[in-house]
Amino acid sequence: MLSAQRIDENPCRPRHFRPPPPCAPVVPDERAAAFLDSCRSRLVMTAALFAVVFIVVTLRLVDVVLLSGVPVDPRLASNHAAAAAAVALPRPVRADILDRNGRLLATTLDSPSLYADPRQIQNADEATKAIRSVFPQLDVNEVRAKLTSGKSFAWIRRRLTPRQEYDINKLGIPGLYFDHESRRIYPFGDLAAHVIGFCGIDNNGLAGIERALDSTVKSSRDPVQLSIDARVQFILHEELTKVMADFTAKGAAGIIMDVHTGEIIAMVSLPDFDPNHPNRGEAQMTPAEAKDRVFNKVTLGDYELGSVFKTFNTAMALDGGTATLTKTYDAAHDIKIGRFTISDYHGKHRALSVPEIYMYSSNIGSARMALEAGAERQRAFLSKLGLLKPVPIEFDEVAKPHYPNPWREVNTITIAYGHGISVTPLHAITAVSAMVNGGVLHEPTLRKVSPGAEPAGDRVISSKTSEQMRKLMRLVVQYGTAKMAQAPGYVVGGKTGTAEKNVGGHYIEKKLLSDFVGAFPMQDPKYAFLLLVDEPHPNKDSHGYATAGWTVVPATSRLIERIAPILGVPPVDEASPSITQALAIASLQGKKIEDY
């Protein structure tokens, strides 16, 4: 619209005012208009283009600055938050395993292996010399050959120690690299080999606790605490090694158990191996020896434990009411059944009371007690003690007991004194713990039971029977077959067993299995023990005997004297009235006790 027109239309214009004539006649110029139009549209296009670019840039800026952008590779560290999150604390491949006092039994360490990229090695001779300064045992020519091979990869040495890694790094040779792997380390070596077990090269548990708790150990960051006490384990290991050497035995085994919780404080099976190198030294062994080494006698070996079973036999008769401590049985005459004759090792040839049968370890008396109680009751009682099924423990490696089926009269007789039924040592100690702890059977466990969380257990005998069993077991150590088990102050009680080994259906007189099972302190038992030695041979000190009384019993005495202070068992005066009265058997008072 032109200004002249506007003035004309204005009703308030002065009357005398005339609109000035137009400066130039408005002549529509089509060419100019077209040119102007195209210019305008070009401008708009350019502006729009710039606007779009600027909007994109702005959006990207907002994205980068305020919305922290798209996720990028944290290793490039361009994104700080992502980088920080990526450096999370790594979880070990397998959690640590500790003993009950927090000592490290198994741990996983980063184990570097040294390799070279020979193409990057500038001076092979110098590098060889430097490497050999760290590993003098490496062969010069071999290393040089590796470094000059021209390939892109060559292992120099696997599984370095941290110090060796440091030394190699210090050399500063370009072209040497480390490959980091996780490796399981057992700082105590063979100390608890069968308990802990070992791992394969791929860090999977293959034996022992490593296998039993494989998933727990792999998924947990927190260490797994076992019930084992490394100090007690060591002492048991040492004493058993000594027994094995003294009597040139084929093997030995031992367990120490907390009678109130079922925790296994120590568990040794000899011969054993070093879990750090489970296969080392196998080349020099026969296959049988190599197999025996990894065989856990405590949970896998089922043995006819011999007279130890008289403990369960006596408890059955006393608890079932078929016998009392004053009752006597005829032990003068051998029992003949079928082709078997049951006789006594040290026959007294007279009627014996129940304590005497137990103390002198009379087979005849025990057999008569069992016959009186009956096969059904015997079977039910042993079943109640868990002796007829595998022990419920964390391990996978548990043996199934062997017992006769059908359970005939002759079996009742032989089982009374521990033949014709084979159980693992772990079965025996679990049941004996129940005999002495007041009559409650606890499942054995290898994991630490925190105080206050003790399992309830199942009552298997009355507390009165348990008290009687304690007295009887004490009697054996005071006057019976285990006199050498005395550990003055610690009131040891127990029952010995010496069984002939059954090889191919025949009992062999020379192949013995001597064992001793018991508890201490007997006036209030805290710990049960079982020591077993496989095929001991008599030596000079044992006067030609290889029975339990001469082999494992003296070892038990030494063992208890050493472990009791560690386990916090205070010594008492064994002759003090409170102790003697607690363990005295009324029916034997004033009677003359024959020397065993």
Added chain:
Amino acid sequence: MNRFGSVFWLVLVVVAGFATFKAKYAIQDLEDQLTKVRKQTIAAQSEIRILNAEWQYLNQPERLAELNKKFLNLTPIVPKQLQERVDDIPLRPTPEPATPPDLIAAASGGTPEPAAGASGPTEPSRQVAAAVPVAAQPPVAAPRAAAVLAGATPSRPTPVMGGTGTPHAAPAVARGPVPHVQLAKAGPASLDSLIAQIAEVH
């Protein structure tokens, strides 16, 4: 007004933008620090694991036993060393028996003169001990110590159990190989003379 508003918002935008960038960079710094600390922690933890394993390795019982043999020669505790009561400790010094001047003083009811008493300053406890009429009884400590020394060989368990009449009297505590000392001479003599006797025996 309009113009003032525009300026206000513009300033606000600038300030807010500046503050945002400032905060952003501060956070980046902190995150970098965090990354660094985490890396250090990992390195330290891995080192701790190694040291722990090494410490445990050095603490192998066999090795400790060897070191003990070499440097300390300690022996395991035996029950003889663990006593329930303080009185059971053998050869423990006990208050000396009352000296005659003390007794006279006690009998006369007056306090003893410092000059009349022992050469050293008399402790109150000794005065109390003197005040009770102990003269008739032999001192307790010496026979106990002597009994401990005499009862060195642990008597074998008697084949007859319990009921012969007298119950088991609590005998001496010591069970180790301690030399025999003739008790008859020791009697109620003072502790010093007893020790002298033992020295003679040796």
